[in-house]
Amino acid sequence: MNRxxxxxxxxxxxxxxxxxxxxxxxxxxxxxxxxxxxxALEFLASQQNRNGSWSVTSAGESTATxxxxxxxxxxxxxxxxxxxxxxxxxxxxDYVLAHQQRNGLIVDKSTHGPMYDHGIxxxxxxxxxxxxxxxxxxxxxxxxxxxxxxxxxxxxxxxxRRESGGWRYQPGSEDSxxxxxxxxxxxxxxAKDIGCDVPxxxxxxxxxxxxxxxxxRGFGYQxxxxxxxxxxxAGILCLQVCDHFEDREVVxxxxxxxxxxxxxxxxxxxxxxxxxxxSAYKYGGTDWDRTKMLLFPELLSNxxxxxxxxxxNGSEQPHGTVYSTSLAVLALxxxxxxxxxxxx
Numbered sequence: 001m002n003r004x005x006x007x008x009x010x011x012x013x014x015x016x017x018x019x020x021x022x023x024x025x026x027x028x029x030x031x032x033x034x035x036x037x038x039x040a041l042e043f044l045a046s047q048q049n050r051n052g053s054w055s056v057t058s059a060g061e062s063t064a065t066x067x068x069x070x071x072x073x074x075x076x077x078x079x080x081x082x083x084x085x086x087x088x089x090x091x092x093x094d095y096v097l098a099h100q101q102r103n104g105l106i107v108d109k110s111t112h113g114p115m116y117d118h119g120i121x122x123x124x125x126x127x128x129x130x131x132x133x134x135x136x137x138x139x140x141x142x143x144x145x146x147x148x149x150x151x152x153x154x155x156x157x158x159x160x161r162r163e164s165g166g167w168r169y170q171p172g173s174e175d176s177x178x179x180x181x182x183x184x185x186x187x188x189x190x191a192k193d194i195g196c197d198v199p200x201x202x203x204x205x206x207x208x209x210x211x212x213x214x215x216x217r218g219f220g221y222q223x224x225x226x227x228x229x230x231x232x233x234a235g236i237l238c239l240q241v242c243d244h245f246e247d248r249e250v251v252x253x254x255x256x257x258x259x260x261x262x263x264x265x266x267x268x269x270x271x272x273x274x275x276x277x278x279s280a281y282k283y284g285g286t287d288w289d290r291t292k293m294l295l296f297p298e299l300l301s302n303x304x305x306x307x308x309x310x311x312x313n314g315s316e317q318p319h320g321t322v323y324s325t326s327l328a329v330l331a332l333x334x335x336x337x338x339x340x341x342x343x344x
Contacts, residue, residue, distance in 0.1 A: 030273040033332050034297065037076050038277070040329050043307030044069050045088055047322050052091030053108075063099050063108050065319070066092050067124035068326035075342075081133050089249035093128060096121050097143050104150035105171060106143070113169025115154065119183025122147040125330055127339055134158035148191050148303035151184045152202055162223045163239065167207030177222050178213040182234040182275075189241045190341045203242055210238045214249040218256035229260040230272035236279040242339060245282075254280070254287050261294045264302050267315040270327040273299060277331035278342050299328050 048054055053061040070092045078085045080093060093299030100106045100239045105119040107114040125144040132140050152299050154171040166176025167184045185206045192198035213219050219235030236253045246249060257280070262272050273295060280291035303309055308321040309328045316324060330339075 005090055005194065029296065032300055037329055037332055039307035040077070040309075040325050041073060041076055041085065041307075043304075044072060044325055044329075045085060046306075047308075048088055048092070052088075052093075052095035054092070055320065059319055061095075061108055062117065063096050063106055064120045065119040065322050066095055066328075069299060070096075070124050071127060071339065072326040072329035072333075074127060074131070075336060075339050077336060077338050080128065080136070084194055085257050090136075093125075093132070096124065097139055100104055100146060101145050103171070104146040104153075106147055113167055113180065115167055115171065115180050115196070116172075116183060116312075118147065118150065119167075119180065119187050122151065122187040123183060123190055123341070126187060126194060126196070127341060129194055129307070143236070144191060145196055146212065148188065148196050148198060151188060152198070155184075155202060155205065162212060163209075163213075165205035165207075176209055178210065178219060178235055178238075179221065181209060182238050185210070185238050185242060186341060193340065202233070207239065207242050207244065210235055211247075211249055211310040214253070216252060218248070218253045229257060229258060229262060230254050230268045230275060232260075233272060233275035233279045238274055240279060240282045242340050250283075254283055258287060260288060262298060264298050265312045267313050269313060270309070270311060270324045270331075273331040274327040277334050281334045281342070282344055284344065296332065299332060303328075 023218040044054070046070075049066070051061070052066070053063045054061040054189065056065050070089055073085050073089050080086060080089045090259060096106060099108045105114055105118050107117040107335045122144065125140055129140050129144055131135065150171060151167070154167055154173075155165065157172055157174060159174050159176065163174070163176045163200050166178070166181040167173070168176050168180050185203070188203060188206065192203070195305065210219075213221070213225070213231070213235060215227055218232030219230065220226050221231055232253045236250050239250050241249055257276060262269055262276060276291055277295060280288045308320055308325040311319070311324045334342055
């Protein structure tokens with residue numbers, strides 16, 4: 001047999017082997033993900049404070065970290081007031097509800113700007129609003145609607161044209177960035193989906209700002225900045241949840257992400273893992289298959305013996321293991337389909 005024939009035979013044998021073993025490999029991987037998630041939730045439950053909160057390593061109790069932990073439990077299929085984690089989820093929700101200020105801002109000890117904390121907590125309340133018992137749902141809805149009004153008010157602050165439509169660290173900030181904007185836009189979209197008063201033109205203004213952060217390769221932190229993998233994934237997801245699935249910015253961004261696999265030791269790995277997993281899953285097809293193939297082993301191989309994840313890069317270490325573990329769970333559970341905002 002000549003070399004061409006040998007190569008053809010080898011290729012056919014490899015293809016056959018893949019066809020035989022791929023389903024089994026997928027089943028093994030799915031079981032590994034399930035096991036990792038179970039272990040992670042046990043770890044998160046062990047880290048909850050008596051008052052229902054979870055803490056940031058550098059700043060103590062945090063509404064944002066608490067909200068991320070709640071969403072991790074929800075994403076894994078656990079509900080308030082039900083099952084082994086129901087009481088823990090209830091206490092956490094109560095903690096967040098108790099920390100809304102008179103102006104609507106939901107925050108206690110912010111580590112990186114109160115609008116981060118506010119957007120994350122408002123998103124969590126929008127996701128959980130339809131899951132709480134009747135006696136709690138009125139309070140959740142009230143706090144949620146006050147939080148949405150603050151987001152809309154902050155968007156109306158007078159800004160230069162290149163900054164308009166977005167948000168930054170403070171409710172009164174006169175500039176914007178894609179990272180903070182992402183959480184506010186996800187919160188608005190989730191709230192609108194459950195019937196909160198969110199004018200569509202406000203969503204459109206936010207989409208315009210997200211697109212200002214785009215460039216031929218992907219998305220940057222602010223208009224005119226170079227692309228990063230984490231912010232490209234954030235920009236893509238922002239457009240996807242607003243029904244902009246086929247826009248050129250999304251297509252270009254996905255192409256960029258396929259050339260930029262995440263590494264565990266890079267800056268903002270967990271933030272990027274969360275956004276890449278959800279955005280690639282929504283995009284589907286081979287982009288999701290490749291993202292899962294590269295990202296999930298990176299997560300699974302770095303889970304600690306107690307079930308949590310410890311950031312290796314200094315950018316995320318101050319946020320603590322609850323932050324990193326919650327984002328890891330959110331990335332790994334995207335196929336479960338329990339959180340409405342992340343469904344296809």
